[in-house]
Amino acid sequence: MRHNDKVNNFAVGLDVGTSRICLAQRVGEEYQYEAQLNAFVTIPYSKMTENVLAKEKVPHTVNGQEIVVHGNESDRFADLLNVETRRTMDKGVLNPAEPDSLGMLRKIVESLLDPVKERQKLCFTVPAAPLGAEENLTYHEATVRQIFNDMGYDVKSINEGLAVVYSELESSNYTGIGISCGGGLCNVCVSYLSVPVLSFSIPKAGDYIDSSAATITGERANRVRIAKEDSFHFNGFFAEKLQQVLGVYYDEMIQSLVQGMKQAFANARNLPRSNRPLPIVLSGGTAMPEGFRDRFQKMLTEAELPFTPSEIRIAADPLHTSAKGALIAALADA
Amino acid sequence: MPLIPRKFIERKARQIIDPVERLRYLQRRAGVPQDRLQPAVSWRQRRLPVLSVALLLVSLLTPGFRASHAKPAFLLGSIARVSAAGTDLVPDVWLVDKTGDLEIYSNGLRIDDRYTAPNERRSFYPVYQSGAGPDIDVDHPEWRSEPAGIVYHTTESDQARFTAEENARLKRIGKAVIGVVQQNHSYHFLIDRFGEVFRIVPESDVANHAGYSIWSDKSALFVNLNSSFLGIAFETQTQRGDVPSANPAQVHAARILTEMLRNKYRIPQSNCVTHAQVSVNPDNMRVGYHTDWAGNFPFLEIGLNDNYTAPPPSIYAFGFEYDAVFVHATGVRLWQGLALAQDQMQTQAAARGLSVSQYRAILQKKYKEILAALKAAEAANDNES
Numbered sequence: 052m053r054h055n056d057k058v059n060n061f062a063v064g065l066d067v068g069t070s071r072i073c074l075a076q077r078v079g080e081e082y083q084y085e086a087q088l089n090a091f092v093t094i095p096y097s098k099m100t101e102n103v104l105a106k107e108k109v110p111h112t113v114n115g116q117e118i119v120v121h122g123n124e125s126d127r128f129a130d131l132l133n134v135e136t137r138r139t140m141d142k143g144v145l146n147p148a149e150p151d152s153l154g155m156l157r158k159i160v161e162s163l164l165d166p167v168k169e170r171q172k173l174c175f176t177v178p179a180a181p182l183g184a185e186e187n188l189t190y191h192e193a194t195v196r197q198i199f200n201d202m203g204y205d206v207k208s209i210n211e212g213l214a215v216v217y218s219e220l221e222s223s224n225y226t227g228i229g230i231s232c233g234g235g236l237c238n239v240c241v242s243y244l245s246v247p248v249l250s251f252s253i254p255k256a257g258d259y260i261d262s263s264a265a266t267i268t269g270e271r272a273n274r275v276r277i278a279k280e281d282s283f284h285f286n287g288f289f290a291e292k293l294q295q296v297l298g299v300y301y302d303e304m305i306q307s308l309v310q311g312m313k314q315a316f317a318n319a320r321n322l323p324r325s326n327r328p329l330p331i332v333l334s335g336g337t338a339m340p341e342g343f344r345d346r347f348q349k350m351l352t353e354a355e356l357p358f359t360p361s362e363i364r365i366a367a368d369p370l371h372t373s374a375k376g377a378l379i380a381a382l383a384d385a
Numbered sequence: 386m387p388l389i390p391r392k393f394i395e396r397k398a399r400q401i402i403d404p405v406e407r408l409r410y411l412q413r414r415a416g417v418p419q420d421r422l423q424p425a426v427s428w429r430q431r432r433l434p435v436l437s438v439a440l441l442l443v444s445l446l447t448p449g450f451r452a453s454h455a456k457p458a459f460l461l462g463s464i465a466r467v468s469a470a471g472t473d474l475v476p477d478v479w480l481v482d483k484t485g486d487l488e489i490y491s492n493g494l495r496i497d498d499r500y501t502a503p504n505e506r507r508s509f510y511p512v513y514q515s516g517a518g519p520d521i522d523v524d525h526p527e528w529r530s531e532p533a534g535i536v537y538h539t540t541e542s543d544q545a546r547f548t549a550e551e552n553a554r555l556k557r558i559g560k561a562v563i564g565v566v567q568q569n570h571s572y573h574f575l576i577d578r579f580g581e582v583f584r585i586v587p588e589s590d591v592a593n594h595a596g597y598s599i600w601s602d603k604s605a606l607f608v609n610l611n612s613s614f615l616g617i618a619f620e621t622q623t624q625r626g627d628v629p630s631a632n633p634a635q636v637h638a639a640r641i642l643t644e645m646l647r648n649k650y651r652i653p654q655s656n657c658v659t660h661a662q663v664s665v666n667p668d669n670m671r672v673g674y675h676t677d678w679a680g681n682f683p684f685l686e687i688g689l690n691d692n693y694t695a696p697p698p699s700i701y702a703f704g705f706e707y708d709a710v711f712v713h714a715t716g717v718r719l720w721q722g723l724a725l726a727q728d729q730m731q732t733q734a735a736a737r738g739l740s741v742s743q744y745r746a747i748l749q750k751k752y753k754e755i756l757a758a759l760k761a762a763e764a765a766n767d768n769e770s
Binding site: 153180188189190192193194196197198201219221223224244245379380382383 | 394398399403404405407408411412515516517518601602616625696729732733736737
């Protein structure tokens, strides 16, 4: 789906995640999504390879003696070549260790979006600062914003956790806690009547689980991720070492998230006074394994946070939640 | 919002079926909620909203003052970027007692008010959109009135040896330094050689501490920080290399003073910086006109992140350059920030398809426009007064 092929689109939402970039649009009353892996892989140049890629319509760029395959196909090529994919982002922001991060991010974005001639509203997600740190996210946000500006869009940004709230908590008048468990970060936002009153991120998420498990098992992180997405679930008995290890690191990640919430709530003084229980919505690819919600609820109960959740649920469409929230923000601003 | 009951807003919102329309309605109506977690307010505190309204009315009638036409702070656009709000942890510090000229705080801080010299009141000061680069809207800044950060200085005054035998001389020099900074309204606070904290200019007033200066946080870009940042000076001289410029008593005092100020004004760590990091010279468009605390400010000991590694916005937002003198005066930690800022500018230039020199010229022009606007506003205020 290329958005210009669709009619009547005056706003788009984009979840710019460490692992995937997801585009959301509303066509009539329907929400439609398209995602690309936010990754790339380089292969040696040959005319024949280039021809094959062109014939197969695999998104790629020729860069001197290399061919760069980016987006969804990078996973398959990395697996074929037994190498790790390269990432344009790390822990929610542009990857400082990747010299081609900006150029490749632009390419991946361009494979989802066309430039526009008339100003069209675009809202993209940005992470919150890590808990306890005052990390400068300005550079990341300004650089990504520039990519969209250059394509002709009227650009806004939205905190990723707030995007979850806008996507899922309409029924509570956008009051509650949105949590996005992605590749690089877990983003948390407490919203009160659509106003974000507290937000932060935890730098342990899907990538942390993959790389930690890869170290233990000797697998490549990329393969661990694929195995995790294919078959991991909680509350089961695993004969396989990889599944056991994944369970251990998943628990550690959830524990960090819960303790982070506890710390943030204990120190925040600008939270609205309300006796009303708050709903919690979990989203993102890392929250998808079966049993994740129950494990999170158990640890949250044990941590004795200063509020009672009215409900804890997984988002209706966890992979697209943040993109949809960004789209709703864009539409509200259009 | 404060005049409309929350329950009414919620009920009305529920009647709106379309999620986008409902969000629009709430964003229009839902500001900072009335029922926040706050201690009971005293009568003095209750007067603040009334005073704020009065101050706003006076400001609106003042030539040169322009209320921001931007959306209120609670709307999405501006609020989405204050994402770390509430997570930059500051210990709770409160005023325990005030007797005569001495304030005592719960973290052990004692502030001596004997030499306080009021200066011009801080009224509204402009801030610009962070990260906007050449697209900064010079004519429509946001207006704020609370201190947004802290700049650390050194007095560069005479230094006696720090020994018991030199006690009388140490005290004599200290007294003289207080006299000078008091006369010039140089800083808000002075920490003497013994770690004693003196309030020189009240926080409600402007101190002449930062001159031409630039800093930025996640959402706001500050130009000329006298109005927007508080100044704390250490009675010391800048030392080169790893020799500490402050003694342990001064470091301890700076730590508890910083805690109190951050707690009182909700100042983020990233806005606690040294004079060398923010100082600029518009005549030659170079950074580091002042080089106090250019290399060895004890950020960590004072309970802050090492802000030396933060890229100076003077370079990436306004195209300032640095020279060998500044690099010589700084330490390795600040070089990282300089290099990062340079990288950012190069990346931004490339993203716009411009050479670095072309992009720098655009940024410098923008800075000069802002400076001209600030000077015009200042002149208008002077005429008015």
